[in-house]
Amino acid sequence: MPTVTINDRTIEVDRGTNLVEAAKQAGVQIPHYCYHPRLSIVGQCRMCLVQLDGGAKLAAACSVNVEKDGMQVRTDVPEVKEAQRGMMEFFLINHPLDCPICDQAGECGLQDYAFKHGQAYSRFQYEDKRTYPGRERIPLGPNVLLNMNRCIQCTRCVRFTREVSGTGELGFFNRGARTEIGVFPGKPLDNPLSTNVVDICPVGALTSTRFRFAERVWYLDKRPSICTGCDVGCNITMEHRRANIRRYKPRHNEAVNDYWMCDYGRETFERYETLPRLAAPRKRQAGDDGEMEIVPVGWTEALDELRERLRMAGRSAIAGSGNLTTEEAWLLAKVAAATDVADLPLITTQGPTRTIPNTHGGVSGSDAQPNRRGAELAGLGGDGMTAADLLQGDAAANLDLLIVADSDFSDAAHDPEVVERLRRADYLVVFGWADSALARAADLALPVATHAEKSGTFVNVQWRAQRFEAAFPPAGQIRPAAEVLADLLDRFEEGWEGATLNDVFTRMADEVPAFAGLDFDLPPTGSLLNVPGSVPNVPEATGAGADGGSESGTEVSG
């Protein structure tokens, strides 16, 4: 591997690494706007100018690759600093400087670099700034708004639609100082990945219609998480303010979603706001007048009651869903084993195929739930009663006890007909974060955390186990389901009380072959499971074909 010296730091890099990346590896930041690791090199923002081998003419670091040994790069010489100051001035002379009303403020490339490389005063004092009258609020598509006045013409968005989404809706129009970004007539920016252009826009020119004016970004608490929109399992940053989720942004994972995520995934958190929340444990019981009434109940009493019901029941079933974490699913299976429940139907839902491009050919998923594979590995599903028996058949009518571990397993959980079918069980227990029609019909409704409030492991379409962490704790009496299930399991098997997720995962790894040898601390890119049917390390081989079914709509399977 060739060596390269950047500001006296000599490192070895792969041949062909460009200088921006090489410098990053050496711990030197080279400022840049138009460069993006997944987009073609255009070298046009000129912010990444560096001095090469002491030469007089500066070179754009993004367009120089390390090919031979001993390249000398400097970013700390006066020539480079002067050029950076010059470029910053050029960027800012025509920029509106409307930071107080700009969504990008706080995460803006212009603000950051102006602070670091710019100067505190303007020499552009007697001229009028260039503006694009009438182009301040142009909807490029349903998700993206353009304010041309703020644009710095880096063309990242244009290249994204040409090179990543492959849809090419955006173009670079006009010339010189009048250059602008836009869509072609009658062709809106409406591809499934369109909001990514907002993420890669270094300034506030492109803003998201969903996030626009929702929050000042410096108030956002940003936590790593996983999108629950489908079984691709895009790595995301969940950004919330005081437990109000404001947006999802993609988090880089080269093996899965790379730098991208789809527009649908970005809106999935809105379900947490639109559906009513199940806030406290409650049960249905006969009141003094003999009428059934719903009353609050404490957790201990609720779990004790559930233990009794499980002990007494003649025939029980525990239904899980692909929304559960693998740990939750495994604990459910443990409870079932401890109480001789044989029927563990797994409710799954098919959605449209969603494809996220990455450098290995992309990942496609068509489950509408994030963790069908993890739930299956943990022991849900299998022989016996199927989800179809429950939801479309009359299987519940034969049950003394039915536990549905997810009150929002799909839209069917809100369907009165389905709820009525499930309600035919003698005693219906529902876990869930949503106060769905199903939860309201339950004899015992137990409030558990949303995926934003809990930690756990999802197994995506590639059979890759990925960990996510709670972004914020659940409010009030709501508890993470894994904690509740551990407490319930403790009522049958000693030693589960207060078990941490680490304990649960470690026990699971001991017992479930697919997870054998996995440490609780999964690598940041996740771990490909050794499962028959998975094709480790060849991500392109998994994908749409693996499960078939590209139709939209809800299906159920055992």
Place this chain on the structure above:
Amino acid sequence: MAFEPILTRNVGHPEARSVDGYKKRGGYAGLAKALKMEPGEVIDEVKTSGLRGRGGAGFPAGLKWSFVPQDTGKEKYLVCNADESEPGTFKDRLLMEHDPQQLIEGCAICCYAVQASTCYIYIRGEYTEALAIMEEAIKDAYDAGILGDNAMGSGFRLNMYMHAGAGAYICGEETGMLESLEGKRGQPRVKPPFPAVIGAFGSPTVINNVETLANVPHIIERGGEWFAGIGTDERNTGPKLYAVSGHVERPGTYEFPIGVPFSELLDACGGVWRGRELKAYIPGGASAAILPGDEFYDLPMDFDQIAKAGSMLGSAAVMVMDETTCMVRSVARLAKFFNHESCGQCTPCREGTNWMELLLTRIEKGQGRPQDASLLANICTHISGNSLCALGDAAVGPVKSLVETYFHEIEQHVHDGACPYPEIRVFSNGQAA
């Protein structure tokens, strides 16, 4: 000095536009000779001649041809740069309108030398007459068997196409031209890779100016040694077309051995018009620094001497300015051109040319501030060398010379609060009052 015209020998002989007429006047002897030589020998002959590119950069043509890799297995291309768009340039137009076969012959020899079977002549879109003449000449050359599957019976296959631009100066930049040729937005590519390695349609490509290629038949026919004997020294050889415009009695295209003193060129044009004094001249097109007339009156007009004087030969578009010329207004007009023609891709050129135009216009209007001259100079340093292609540097050329050489005129504008030169009304026939 009696100099027998070489490049312009067929000007005034309209019959030379056809293959027959051109042959009668001695044409296609160079191509016939070249096709009997090895391609490498042709390149060596051009190297011997010392021919440097006539488009502006002055890169040795033979050397450029030798950079084309022959072992890639890819198609190779010659693109002739006929996108002559800089203010004051009109030499290539003359060559195409009056001697199209000479250009076709030059292109054919170059194609043979680098073993390219396809040649595109990218012509400025406004050159409709030159385009029609070239199209006609190419058709004639096909009919006469000069072009086609069996060029002059040699077995060498050569196809030639005209491609008209759509009105952007930036498409005269070689990679911008390739983008435009490929049907994309005309904006320069990041270099390297250079076109000799990855050019048109991802293939090795030679790009030469019209005048450069027009020299080639004569080099092959009469030998590189003969060619090298013309001009000032071994680095500045051959005949050169000078497109003289501005305040002279007879503006036009003049052919001289390269390195002709400016004074001789001016005399050939009948001197400064209306008996006025020479104030300054631009030796090499809109992007060259302005030279004061008195100091550089006898400057030999070749690549190296002009570079030493702080300007450049460029495209040899000589613009002469008399004593009534306001330098600030002239440079403001040039800045307007570059601002208008900047492709908008890279930051220093997009923003810098715009800023320079605004500043210069304001100074010209008499609203300048004392600090504006140093601000202009600083903007120049920020653009210069930092832009993606040469257009940024080109835009800086005249502005920098204004600040350095005619600083006092800026000061005068600022001090007077008005332009000290009378406004020149220009009538529709182009004559100034």
